[in-house]
Amino acid sequence: MxxxxxxxxxxxxxxxxxxxxxxxxxxxxxxxxxxxxxxxxxxxxxxxxxxxxxxxxxxxxxxxxxxxxxxxxxxxxxxxxxxxxxxxxxxxxxxxxxxxxxxxxxxDYDKEMEMKFQKALLTLSENQRLVFNLRYYDEMSYDEIHATTGISVDSLKVTYHNAKEKVKHYMTEN
Amino acid sequence: MSNDILEKVGKKTPFTVPEGFFETMHSDILKAVEKEQKRKHRATIITWAMSAAAATAIALISFSVLQPSTGSQSTQDMLADNNSDTYLTNMSDEELDMWITLTNNDEFLNCDNTIETIY
Missing domain, CATH: 1.10.1740.10 (RNA polymerase sigma factor, region 2, helix turn helix motif)
Structure with missing residues (x-):
């Protein structure tokens, strides 16, 4: 068996x-x-x-x-x-x-851009980081992220948008 | 602002893993799960054995309580007869241990014994 x-x-x-x-x-x-x-x-x-x-x-x-x-x-x-x-x-x-x-x-500290990007992600709240990672890296649909986290699709869209803006801001300002 | 920055970085990260990590991890997880399965199996056997022992003890006690009193046979006498001997012989060590523990702690049986001793 x-x-x-x-x-x-x-x-x-x-x-x-x-x-x-x-x-x-x-x-x-x-x-x-x-x-x-x-x-x-x-x-x-x-x-x-x-x-x-x-x-x-x-x-x-x-x-x-x-x-x-x-x-x-x-x-x-x-x-x-x-x-x-x-x-x-x-x-x-x-x-x-x-x-x-x-x-x-x-x-790998030689990957400067990627290091900076990860630092930018660590400025996000835990929730924002989770949603960003699932959407950006794992390429999940909002429905899948909803099934994974239990957060409503509307909230997920707002959270992802805000997280993305925050990351972009960090990347250009630092 | 466009998504240029995100596109430039892509999905790459600076994180790395030690060489052969995923192969080792795969077998480590299988070992951990196998251990978990053995633990679960043991727990099932113990639960089953304890339930069986408890059921046996309850059956024995109920038998002694519901038996019409003839005044000629005590619980100890009943346990000493051939049927009970066969029954006890067929019991596993775990069931026997459980039965002895329950019998020793059973106030009714011990009380019965005390009354017989007094009178």
Missing amino acids: NIFKRHSTAEAVSFKEVLSTYEQPLYWHIRRMVVVHEDAQDVLQETFIKIYRGLGSLKSSEALKTWVYRIATNECLRHLQRKRETALSTIDNGEMLTASLMEGEHI
């Missing part, structure tokens, strides 16, 4: 298939949110354990993408929340993550 085969009501979905399809997109989604490679690694592992636990109760494989992204996003937000709570200083997550970006490992 394949131990990783769990059956949903709609059709059989193999955990290994989900892992192969989503491990890299989810890693990059998580990495853009938590910045530090080691943190992204831990969050990714926790995400897949939760995916494994819940895969059997997934109603439709059509919802798989937004479902796995929702789990990953929740794990990211939980991680950032924990980091905020355990931080000794009063600096916010944006500043903390910018510090990690500036002195972390597994970051």
Whole structure:
């Protein structure tokens, strides 16, 4: 018996298939949110354990993408929340993550433009950054982002627009 | 302002991963999930065994309570007869442990015993 085969009501979905399809997109989604490679690694592992636990109760494989992204996003937000709570200083997550970006490992500092762009993203609120990343990097439709985050489509459009303007402003002013 | 800046940067990021990271990560996740599956399987067996032991204990207690009192056989006597011996022999160690614990802590059985000792 394949131990990783769990059956949903709609059709059989193999955990290994989900892992192969989503491990890299989810890693990059998580990495853009938590910045530090080691943190992204831990969050990714926790995400897949939760995916494994819940895969059997997934109603439709059509919802798989937004479902796995929702789990990953929740794990990211939980991680950032924990980091905020355990931080000794009063600096916010944006500043903390910018510090990690500036002195972390597994970051190519020669890519100046990309570095600046990531710094610009870290000036956004957590929500704005999440919406921007899902739309810009993961190329999700607003409906998919709505299914992932639970934020209404109208709010998402406004949030993405504001985030984009803020990033563009940072890029031209700095 | 146009989207020039966004187009210029594109989707590239300065983030990198150690060499062979995704291969290692893939097998690490599979190992973690396998561990999780074993843990879940063990938990199911323990729950099942405890339920079976509790059901057995309840059945035994109910049997002793509902049995019409003839005044000739105590609970201890009933447990000592051949049927009960066979039943106890067929019990797993976990069920037996659970049954002994329940019997030792059972106020009714212990109370019955005390009354017999007194009279």
